Amino acid sequence: MTPKPEVVVLACTQAVPQPSALRQALQEVGISGRIIQEPCSSKVEAFHLLRILAKGADLVWVVGCPEQYCQLAEGSTRMGFRVAHAQSYLAELGLEVARLGFSRVAAGSPEGLAATAAEIQLRLKDLPPNPARPRPAA
Amino acid sequence: MIVGQRKSLQELQEMLTGYKKILLAGCDTCVAESACGGRRETAELAAALQMAFQMAGREVELKETSVDRQCIQEFLVDVVAAAQEVEAVLSLACGAGVQALAARLEKIPVFPALNTLFLGETAERGVWLENCRGCGDCQLGYTGGICPISRCAKRLLNGPCGGASNGLCEINMAHAYDPPVPCAWEQICNRLQSLGELERLYNVKPSMDWSKAGAGGPRRVVRPDQRL
Numbered sequence: 001m002t003p004k005p006e007v008v009v010l011a012c013t014q015a016v017p018q019p020s021a022l023r024q025a026l027q028e029v030g031i032s033g034r035i036i037q038e039p040c041s042s043k044v045e046a047f048h049l050l051r052i053l054a055k056g057a058d059l060v061w062v063v064g065c066p067e068q069y070c071q072l073a074e075g076s077t078r079m080g081f082r083v084a085h086a087q088s089y090l091a092e093l094g095l096e097v098a099r100l101g102f103s104r105v106a107a108g109s110p111e112g113l114a115a116t117a118a119e120i121q122l123r124l125k126d127l128p129p130n131p132a133r134p135r136p137a138a
Numbered sequence: 139m140i141v142g143q144r145k146s147l148q149e150l151q152e153m154l155t156g157y158k159k160i161l162l163a164g165c166d167t168c169v170a171e172s173a174c175g176g177r178r179e180t181a182e183l184a185a186a187l188q189m190a191f192q193m194a195g196r197e198v199e200l201k202e203t204s205v206d207r208q209c210i211q212e213f214l215v216d217v218v219a220a221a222q223e224v225e226a227v228l229s230l231a232c233g234a235g236v237q238a239l240a241a242r243l244e245k246i247p248v249f250p251a252l253n254t255l256f257l258g259e260t261a262e263r264g265v266w267l268e269n270c271r272g273c274g275d276c277q278l279g280y281t282g283g284i285c286p287i288s289r290c291a292k293r294l295l296n297g298p299c300g301g302a303s304n305g306l307c308e309i310n311m312a313h314a315y316d317p318p319v320p321c322a323w324e325q326i327c328n329r330l331q332s333l334g335e336l337e338r339l340y341n342v343k344p345s346m347d348w349s350k351a352g353a354g355g356p357r358r359v360v361r362p363d364q365r366l
Contacts, residue, residue, distance in 0.1 A: 050185035
């Protein structure tokens, strides 16, 4: 039986004030993921993303605010750069860069959350289980 | 500050072949500023290497630490203690830091995670440019604060070569630098002109004594007043 993919979403509290709404949007496309709230998407460091993948997640996603509405001015913009920087490590490792992604959602927008869930679902379609996950102890 | 660049993950994995417990040690001064060896980069590299080892089927335990400066012996006490629990250390410091740490760990190999590149400044976010070669005979006062040794591709001491075009060094014709390399001597002339000191250029500099720049062997500074 194919194991369920492990999805972790790091969500800015301004973009996703109600994590339950994001959880529901994900469930509607058949995904049960772990949602971690962040004070701003700019607090997500590249090493957070890589660590979560190293611990066994199949896909890690960051949700931030539209760039011009980020309360920390450049935060959402920087988040995009950091995801790209983390993706460069994946490329160097020969891992799919699609295991990392981000979206920008206007505060709590149901359409934005639905689009995010749809994009995650699309990514997961072509992603096999994470080959870099820890091996189970013998 | 010293600017470096991380070695490839492949080279690092090859270096660390056979070791099962490894400590990654970062440095939070120069290489943190140049975004290649600080605690953030140490955490990034640890996670990336963990994934690399897991993909290769290697069971490796990685630990992380970082200190303010690896080039200061007294700062290394905690790293030395942590290193007693591992088989090898991967240092993200510059060459000076790697060696300072290695000198304190006689029985534990220390590997460099970076290629140490140059002395430079943060010209803009994400861009570090070389501007000092440590030549040991600083002439910046005579060149308007612009170094011809490090910033002129030919290290000319007495004026431009004539190969510049639109203020840019001719090496830009061989390689598309981004940002492009300006002609250091054009910058020097412009700067001295704005300072009202263009006449300095009429003082012809003699040939450089390269022994001060390291051609005479490893350099040192000894201060008797500092040796307690």
